[in-house]
Amino acid sequence: MNHPAALADRYPTRTETETQVIAREDAVVQGSAQDGPLDSEELSSFEEKGYLSIDQLISPDELALFKRELSRLAQDPAVKQDERTVVEAKSDEVRSIFEIHRTNEIFAKIANDPRVVERARQILGSEVYIHQSRINYKPSFTGKDFTWHSDFETWHAEDGMPAPRAVSVSISLTDNYSFNGPLMIMPGSHQHFISAVGATPEDNHEKSLVMQGAGVPDAETLTEFADRFGIDVLEGPAGGAVMFDSNCMHASNGNVTPYSRSNVFLVYNSVENLPTDPYAAAKPRPEHLGSRDFTPAGS
């Protein structure tokens, strides 16, 4: 594999027979307050907790536009049949549409917008490119849960991302209440890498987007982490956003309330952290899950 011997894998995963917790070596915030737009308080809070919330990132008009576009896409038969769309087996409803920063003009625009890109650049301390993009839809009454995981664990194992020098931006298209299955983060967990047990099944991504499996930490380690770091529930209005480090331990509960949840999800990776071959999979995941187009965003 394309991993020069000089660059040993500092985040080994899916190899051991027992879970290992490895201290993170890479800095979380690599830019400074002088780079703007985040101030030093916001940056140190991000460093400490692994996430930050933005009350209003997009305008009410943009919000309305994005919601209309999501609704249109979810009802488009061609989109539903596309391999980049995840449809829930039980209800036959669209749950996620990937690669929207390339296939859709509206979402391409926000993915390259300075409001998002400059914050990502500032945190990662370099130019950034889009590793993945999607819109997520968690329906009312029947929204399913996602159990605890670090995105970086998957991106490292299956996409070959060397270090956790990536940040996700989730722009809320609906209000996030404590009761409609919002994002939950263990603040501070991003400073520790949980090495998962067991090899990656072939074409794991075909199942893992519907039903999580490989890469999910064991119950004992998750309990220790929750006791140590606590759990923050990320409430907030539509039009706001959350930015979080790629190695945050996060999850969301299901949703039996009448209030659905949807968001635009954008992942920025540093151009100084380009993927190599996967660290724990036979071949990289498809382009729409882990992009190999490293063109800087916003350029």
Add this chain to the structure above:
Amino acid sequence: MNHPAALADRYPTRTETETQVIAREDAVVQGSAQDGPLDSEELSSFEEKGYLSIDQLISPDELALFKRELSRLAQDPAVKQDERTVVEAKSDEVRSIFEIHRTNEIFAKIANDPRVVERARQILGSEVYIHQSRINYKPSFTGKDFTWHSDFETWHAEDGMPAPRAVSVSISLTDNYSFNGPLMIMPGSHQHFISAVGATPEDNHEKSLVMQGAGVPDAETLTEFADRFGIDVLEGPAGGAVMFDSNCMHASNGNVTPYSRSNVFLVYNSVENLPTDPYAAAKPRPEHLGSRDFTPAGS
């Protein structure tokens, strides 16, 4: 059926082809502050919202005792095989054990304790008896949800309870966080009865305790109710309790966190509201789900 013509059914359900919302005629609080222990502020809040919270109902020693007893029961093979125990098919784990106020000395004692019984008497304005009792266990990581319903709808349809003159007490054996699938109530919803559509399947209770079906309101009515009343999330420490009216619209989400939830659940009905034949079922549910022993509690 044993419903004198003079007593027309004021809460018809499972008969119509469309959902009906019927204004409640029966008073919610039938006692007064002079009866104690609840003061007039607590009573009027209960009247308005349909529930009240008690920060500490039982002592730390009782809490430890109850938890040990729950753990012992959940591991007892005889209890697991008992028809009064609900075991989850997927995990083969105990979820609920019914009729504990008769089969277990420790829980019989708290079910007849003045701290509980006097509050129930005061709200219902009469002597009370135990219509149902159980311990509930919602596991960590895999706890399942319960969708929106009114308990009274079931007790009326399937147990023959004439009016919503009953109150439930849920004593928390674990801390209730917003994130571990706590009780959610639509405050004020208890003033309205949602008449459910469709007949009761035969022996419905055998399925409904595992997978809800009959009696669940439609999505449109639930959305209207949520928009109108809002959703209260009932957080609170272990050892505390919630008392809520039998006609509250309530639900709970699943639980992917490492923190399980368990409670002792006691239902008190007024001795002036004794069940007749079921209003919308061929025969009454078994004794452990709807008791026909009307001996006053705490006597």
